[in-house]
Structure formats: structure tokens, C-alpha cells
Amino acid sequence: MIEVILLERIERLGPMGQVVKVRPGFARNYLLPQKKALRATKANLELFEKQRAELEAKNTTARSGAEKLAATLDGVKLVVVRQASETGQLYGSVGARDVADAAKEAGHEIHRSQVQIDQPIKALGLFPVKVKLHPEIAIKLTINVARSLEEAVVQAEKGAAVIKAVAEKAEVTAAFGVPAEEEEGKKAPKKRAKKAEAEETEAEEKPHAKPAKEAKEHKDHKAKSAKHKADEDEPKVKKAKGKK
Numbered sequence: 001m002i003e004v005i006l007l008e009r010i011e012r013l014g015p016m017g018q019v020v021k022v023r024p025g026f027a028r029n030y031l032l033p034q035k036k037a038l039r040a041t042k043a044n045l046e047l048f049e050k051q052r053a054e055l056e057a058k059n060t061t062a063r064s065g066a067e068k069l070a071a072t073l074d075g076v077k078l079v080v081v082r083q084a085s086e087t088g089q090l091y092g093s094v095g096a097r098d099v100a101d102a103a104k105e106a107g108h109e110i111h112r113s114q115v116q117i118d119q120p121i122k123a124l125g126l127f128p129v130k131v132k133l134h135p136e137i138a139i140k141l142t143i144n145v146a147r148s149l150e151e152a153v154v155q156a157e158k159g160a161a162v163i164k165a166v167a168e169k170a171e172v173t174a175a176f177g178v179p180a181e182e183e184e185g186k187k188a189p190k191k192r193a194k195k196a197e198a199e200e201t202e203a204e205e206k207p208h209a210k211p212a213k214e215a216k217e218h219k220d221h222k223a224k225s226a227k228h229k230a231d232e233d234e235p236k237v238k239k240a241k242g243k244k
Contacts, residue, residue, distance in 0.1 A: 001022065002022065003021055003039070004022055004031055005017065005037060006036065007035065007037055008059060066134035070137055072108065073131070074139070076106065077143075078099065078102040079149065080099070081148060081149065083147065090124070094120060099115045100114075102143070110131060114131050115131055116131065123145070124145050124146060124162065126156070126159065128140045
């Protein structure tokens with residue numbers, strides 16, 4: 001382990017000016033080349049004390065700018081369009097550079113070194129990504145990975161990947177059957193078609209029914225006329241018999 005003086009706040013290590021012990025590789029490969037720390041020698045301790053006020057002023061200015069940027073990025077969802085398979089797996093992955101590019105397209109300046117993705121994104125969906133705008137300020141952005149801008153809108157509304165939403169619906173249907181409202185919705189067109197067919201059949205039968213009705217009325221009228229004539233002729237028959 002070696003001792004270094006932190007020139008800015010480092011997560012899990014400490015604030016600016018603190019002397020900490022770190023692994024030689026971490027110091028050599030990250031802290032020292034990135035000018036985030038100095039070796040804790042007597043000369044460097046004296047140099048740091050002379051420059052402390054200047055370093056703190058620069059840090060304050062940088063933090064103020066980061067706070068303003070954080071306010072503009074609050075609640076922002078960045079869309080990244082990628083090709084994917086039917087199962088939602090990307091042909092490739094989405095990394096820090098892609099997030100920085102998407103932010104730039106949306107009008108926000110973010111350096112890819114500020115984007116912290118533990119593992120590359122390899123599927124469609126919504127993913128929270130940490131962005132460190134300043135050693136003391138970090139925010140989370142939502143990365144909406146979709147196959148098209150239209151699909152991204154649907155995913156944002158549903159809060160999940162389109163592929164996942166369809167798969168979950170299929171699982172629910174398989175386990176519990178089709179929901180009553182959906183079942184009724186499916187039956188409605190069939191009911192309407194049946195009703196229309198019945199009305200059409202009734203309309204076709206009506207012209208045939210009318211002549212039949214008229215024929216019946218004519219027959220009834222004829223029967224009544226015959227009966228009426230028979231009633232009129234009955235007295236005449238009786239009178240003729242009397243004369244005989």
C-alpha cells in the first residue's frame with residue numbers, strides 16, 4: 001500500500017486534502033495519471049497546502065456548474081435505438097459512449113468518462129444509469145433502449161420493454177385465461193356479425209312473407225263472402241220449400 005494526497009473527493013476514499021492508503025496499481029493506473037491525487041511526500045504535502053485555497057475555489061466553481069447541469073437532467077429519459085432479435089436481445093450492446101452521444105443529441109453535454117455502467121446493456125428496455133457530473137454530485141438517467149422511436153414511446157408509457165410486456169401478458173393468459181373484459185371484447189364483433197346476419201335474413205324473408213299474408217287475408221275474405229251469401233240464400237230456400 002502507498003499513501004497519496006487526494007486532490008478531490010474520491011468515493012469510498014475521502015474528501016480533498018485527505019491522506020489515504022491505496023493499492024499501488026490503483027494509484028499508478030488511475031489516481032496519479034488522472035491528477036486526482038499526489039504521492040504523500042513531504043514536498044507534495046507542502047505544495048498542496050500552498051495550493052489548497054486555489055484548488056478549493058476551482059472545486060466550488062466546478063460543483064456549481066455540475067449542480068446546474070444536474071437540474072436540467074432531472075427526469076430526462078434518453079432514447080437509444082438499436083437492432084434486436086425477436087426475444088429482445090440486442091445485436092451488440094449499449095455502453096458509456098452511446099449514453100454520452102444520446103445525451104448530446106438531446107442537448108446535454110456529458111462526457112463518456114462520467115457515465116458509470118457496471119455492465120453493458122444488451123437488451124431492450126428501460127435502464128437506470130449513474131452519471132457522475134462532479135466528485136460530489138451524481139445523478140441517475142433512464143436509458144430507453146428500443147428498436148424504433150415509436151417503440152421507445154410505448155416502452156416509456158408501459159415502463160417496460162415491449163417484448164417483455166407481450167411475454168408477461170402471454171404468461172398471465174396461459175395461467176389464468178383471457179381476462180373477462182378482453183374475452184367480451186373478442187366476442188363483441190361476433191355478436192354484431194350474428195345480429196347483422198339475422199337482420200339481413202329477416203329483410204330477405206319479408207317480401208315473401210307479405211304475399212303469403214295477403215293470400216291468407218284474401219282467402220279469409222272469400223270465406224266470409226261465401227258465408228254471407230249462404231246466410232242470405234237460406235231464407236229464400238225456406239220460402240221456396242213452404243210454397244211447395
